[in-house]
Amino acid sequence: MTRDQAIQHATHHFDSGAFLADLNRRVGFRTESQEPERAATLLAYLTGEIVPEAERLGFETRIFDNPVAGAGPLLIATRHEGDDLPTVLIYGHGDVVRGYDDQWRESLTPWTVKVEGERWYGRGTADNKGQHSINLAALASVLDARDGKLGFNAKLLIEMGEETGSPGLDAFCHTHKEALGADVLIASDGPRLAARRPTVFLGSRGSINFRLELNLREGAHHSGNWGGLLRNPATVLVNALASLVDARGVIAVEGLRPPPIPDAVRRALADISVGGGPGDPAVDNNWGEPGLTPPERVFGWNSFEVLALKAGNPENPVNAIPASAFAYCQLRFVVGTDWQNLAGYLRTHLDAHGFPMVEIRVERGAPATRLDPDDPWVTWAIASLERTTGKKTAVLPNLGGTLPNEVFADTLGLPTIWVPHSYPACSQHAPNEHLLGPVAREGLQIMAGLFWDLGENAPTVAAARG
Template identity: 50%
Template sequence: MLLASHFEEETLPTVLLYGHGDVCNGEQHRWRDGLGPFELIQEGDRLYGRGTADNKIQHLINLVALGLLLQANGKLGFNIKFLLEMGEERGSFGLREFVEANRDKLVADVFIGSDGPRLSPTVPSVFLGSRGTLEFEMAVRLRDRDCHSGNLGGLLADPAIVLAHAIASITDQRGRIRIPEWLPNSLSEDVRAALADLPPPLNDPDWGETSLTPSERVFGWNSFSVLAMSSGSIDAPQSAISGVARAVGQLRFVVGTDMQDILPALRRHLDAYGFEMVEVSQIDEAFKATRLSPSHPWVRFVCNSIKKTVDKRPHVLPNLGGSLPNDLFANVLGLPTIWIPHSYAESGQHGPNEHALLSIALEAMKIMTGLFLDVADHASGAIMAEEGGAPLDE
């Protein structure tokens, strides 16, 4: 982890920035000809390479904007702290302990980060938290060897079939969750109102909760996914009943979900459906769900700044559909958290052919430079608004 700071005056507001320098596996074999995960290649508006969208270019934009202001003005007009970690893609191991142990070094007035995608490539987005995530393995281990499917087929239980039925019991055919404890209680009218005017994200119309809009499904609700399944060898199948079947599941959840009861509730559900033989174990650390009110003064300030700089009113999301260690900044440090993403949904992050759009990067440079200038120009007003004084947009 790297913690850097630029200090000017104690009376000025302090902005905490964050980024993660680690990336997902390169998976060279999945990239198309002429591209590679660790070679930076430009094709028109696209800049290809692992980490271009997630997440190196995003916090690089923010740091370059700060550098340009320092170069031009000799000062920022506020204080900066920047935290860089190298484990976000695997659950940010150790970050919680670091933040809790270094609260005094991380004291700030506001947290501003950049990660994740815009809702639309042509319109800036601001999101104020993130869905939590918990990954777990489900395994059916019936025997320590494979058995001939002809001689013993119909006599021995097939762990893959057992596991498939166990997984199918978790949702209906539309993917609607059947475990009551896995459903949130936080899709309030103000959250629905905040999501009402957003353009619909990419979606299958016959998937998910029928009573919810696409935006409500991804930003205001929980979703269960099967990330991987394994039984036998798909590349070299044998005429045998496997002894073991495994799957990795994931629950993405919003505020209003009891995170501590996710796996116990799954255990109760499987037992009730007769799947006592399915083992359940957690994988990696879980990210907690967070959400800042869209009416918070810092939100108004950031949105007004973006509108002034690029003449576009940003889409405001109560939380990201993905997951980030935002609870450390929101709950442990007690900061208002604002994320301004510099990527877009079709960037290919976590997959082959990951890329950033240079047009977004250019606009993002303007947005962040303008925002930092506005923070400096309204430094005293920002502090007053945080203490209950005049709103930041006044």
């Protein structure tokens, strides 16, 4: 049997309507992990969909309670073919964000897949049921083409709480580190760089959210009677913000700036373009760090964002000096940023610039990860994708957004290869979420080829990596 036959099997699985039927059934589970009353449905998705599919593929399965009380369960499935064979860990999540049923376009519902041209509408089609369904179907295609053998060992980890921040995932992987041991992670989530361009990304930017607050007094006071006498917290706060990030978005706090972009990252981003797709906003070329290209600014650098800002009553302003003001901010950052000391850097900077009265409250953070673009696993994956598609693969050293990749890269110590099957305008997390049929079809072909190649030459790749 041949690689081409594995790809043909995957293509037939799409063209026959079998893939659509699988996805429609899975989308029908209302796995909204943000809703406590969906706990039974989260478990039912694993027991009713993933376990039967994994066992049909020859995996031994086990479902575990989450170490965080009330969080969604997790599944580990294992298929072992030989002690001398490489092992791949495949990750996905079966939970989705809230359906927001009444906000979808007329004739659409979040819980049934509806096909309109290239678009397959339904909650989870893009994030993440469609993506892990592609990977499971690709495994089946390789098994069919290789007479019931993959040529490698495979482990599957499906969580049911990614949309609530993956509670318990890191602790779970610490506890089950041996059971989840592998040579490489191959997973699918997030969007391609563009719908028609196959993409590999190797990690994700980290993020940390924090509040800047200024509480000066009890109650507001009339601006005519007290204007010019009382310090306005909104005025102080916006000036404090202006000391942190300038008018074109350049970060002014040295400790919050990343190290220089590595040469391997610059090379990977050299042929990348950002935006330009349907529904994409126009890129502001005069925004952000000077001297960087747009791809370098979003994939290779840090960004400081003010997500919300409030003082007084914006909906119904009154002639009064507000008593307090706050800004809700976020730092997106790349590997090498000393993000865990963010509060200290902010405190030192604000004090030095005359703003000791501004309080800092750090809320949460997630680390940045990035596999070296020159890693042998990356070279292997790119060659596989390009052999299948005949297209040049976009290689992103990391996503601009954030995934729980640190659990795989740091806790489990794995090189991480992400092959996304969605695209930027998929309305992920919004009403009218959709998967593009042509991207899903090509994704099935890509993954069948990638898993076939894993069985053919992964030992050589693992040996080259040392």
